[in-house]
Amino acid sequence: MELRVLRYFLSVVREENILRAAEVLHITQPSLSRQLAQLEEELGAKLFERGNRKITLTEAGLLLKRRAEEMVSLADKTEQEFLTLSGGDDITGVISIGSGELSSVSELSKMIFSFSQKYPHIHFNFFSGNADTIKDQIDKGLLDFGLFLEPVDVDKYDYLRMPIKEHWIVVVPKDSPLAEKESITPEDLSDKPLILPSRNRIKSELASWFGVYFKEKNVFSSNNLINNAALMVEEGLGYALAVEGSVAMYGNNKVLVKRLYPDLISTSVIAWKKHQPTGVAVTKFQNHVRMSIEHKKV
Numbered sequence: 001m002e003l004r005v006l007r008y009f010l011s012v013v014r015e016e017n018i019l020r021a022a023e024v025l026h027i028t029q030p031s032l033s034r035q036l037a038q039l040e041e042e043l044g045a046k047l048f049e050r051g052n053r054k055i056t057l058t059e060a061g062l063l064l065k066r067r068a069e070e071m072v073s074l075a076d077k078t079e080q081e082f083l084t085l086s087g088g089d090d091i092t093g094v095i096s097i098g099s100g101e102l103s104s105v106s107e108l109s110k111m112i113f114s115f116s117q118k119y120p121h122i123h124f125n126f127f128s129g130n131a132d133t134i135k136d137q138i139d140k141g142l143l144d145f146g147l148f149l150e151p152v153d154v155d156k157y158d159y160l161r162m163p164i165k166e167h168w169i170v171v172v173p174k175d176s177p178l179a180e181k182e183s184i185t186p187e188d189l190s191d192k193p194l195i196l197p198s199r200n201r202i203k204s205e206l207a208s209w210f211g212v213y214f215k216e217k218n219v220f221s222s223n224n225l226i227n228n229a230a231l232m233v234e235e236g237l238g239y240a241l242a243v244e245g246s247v248a249m250y251g252n253n254k255v256l257v258k259r260l261y262p263d264l265i266s267t268s269v270i271a272w273k274k275h276q277p278t279g280v281a282v283t284k285f286q287n288h289v290r291m292s293i294e295h296k297k298v
Contacts, residue, residue, distance in 0.1 A: 001042065003075050006068040008035050009047070013065055016054040074141050082279070092121040093281030098134035099126065099147035101226060103245030104162040104268040108147060115288045122281045130224040131199060138273050144282045149243060150267045151201045159271035160289060163296035168209075168264040169247065169257050171226070171233045171240040176256075178239075183261035186213040193220035193238035195229045206241060209264045230255055 008025060012032070015021040022029040040047050045060035057065060077094065099105055112124060127134070127143060131152050137143040138157070148154070149166060170189065172178050178188055190213040196203055203222075207214045220238040223229040226247055229240035234254045243266060247257055270289060272278075278286070 001039070003072060005035050005039055006072055008032060009039060009064065010068055010072065012036065012048075012055070013057065013061075016056075018055065070140060070142060077141070091119060091280050091284070093279055094123050094125055095145070095281055095285050096125040096127065096143045097145045097147065098129055098137055098143045100128070100130060100134075100149055100224075101246035102147060102149055102243060102268050103166050104147060104164045104270075105245065107162055107164045108270065111289055111292045114292070115285060119281070119284065122285075138271075141276075144272060144278070145285075146271050148269050148271060149202065150269060151205065152269070153201075154269060154271050156274060157271035158274050159269040160293050162268045162270060163293055164268070166243040166245060166266040166268055168206075168241060168260050168266065169244045170260060171230050171242065171247065171255050171257055173233055173236060173239075174254050174256055176239075178258070179256055181258065184258045185261050186210040189213070189239060190215070190218075192218065194218050195221045195223055195232055195238040195240040197242065198222040198224045205266070206264075209260070209262075 008021070008027075011025055012018055012021040015024060018032055018036070019029050022032040025032065036047070043060070043064070046058050047061035047064060048055045049058060077096070097108075099108070116122070127137065129137075131146075131148050134143060134146040134148070135156075138146050146157075147162070150161075170184050172184070178184055181188065186209060189210070196206060196219055221229075221232065223232070223240070226240065226242040229242065230247070232238060233240050241260075244257075244259075272282075272286065
């Protein structure tokens with residue numbers, strides 16, 4: 001498969017019409033149709049269902065779309081990295097970072113700001129997701145860095161611990177009997193339906209905080225996005241536990257955010273793949289992050 005043909009394929013997917021895609025690509029419709037037919041023949045699978053007004057993807061087409069996006073993205077990233085090999089303070093490039101919803105994003109933003117003062121032509125792409133998705137993207141070379149809430153398995157990565165604490169909170173309905181409390185204890189939640197983060201390691205940490213008051217039957221739902229969990233709290237489905245940074249921008253008059261007692265604190269790390277050759281931009285940002293964290297420790 002040629003990258004050029006994969007780009008043609010993705011253009012057709014976006015336009016949902018071969019004629020419009022041909023116009024965008026500045027090639028003739030017969031030429032584009034021939035390229036797509038050759039691609040289907042090469043793969044031995046039908047990629048499109050052709051309708052009167054638009055085309056839709058078959059199951060094989062959906063699989064190729066996902067893989068083509070990864071391959072084209074990696075190719076573009078590789079080309080950009082080679083453009084930066086000359087080095088110097090005038091370097092350009094794109095640094096891709098994946099992260100969950102954490103307080104340490106604020107600290108990372110400060111590092112990016114100071115880095116951008118020195119290297120204004122380096123740009124940043126951000127990807128939001130859970131730890132498993134971000135690690136998968138790093139392993140495929142689509143992300144340069146991941147920001148993870150601990151505990152997390154980072155055996156395959158080099159990492160630095162972020163200089164900020166992640167306090168846990170609980171999102172409660174405004175009309176809950178717990179709404180008047182300053183902080184929430186394990187006993188307060190012992191008979192309440194719980195909405196917990198989906199990662200098993202995090203669930204274990206929370207179970208340890210609950211101690212004897214943790215009951216598996218009380219776990220109503222698992223969720224990896226606090227905004228969705230908070231909507232469930234609004235509807236009276238449960239009480240959602242999350243790190244404070246994930247709800248920093250969440251505003252709603254139907255729910256309240258309460259600290260836990262005893263205080264439950266986690267840490268986070270910024271990680272990148274071990275022994276991975278990187279472009280100049282990524283290497284310089286690694287060094288900048290390391291120096292910024294060391295400076296915080298002084």
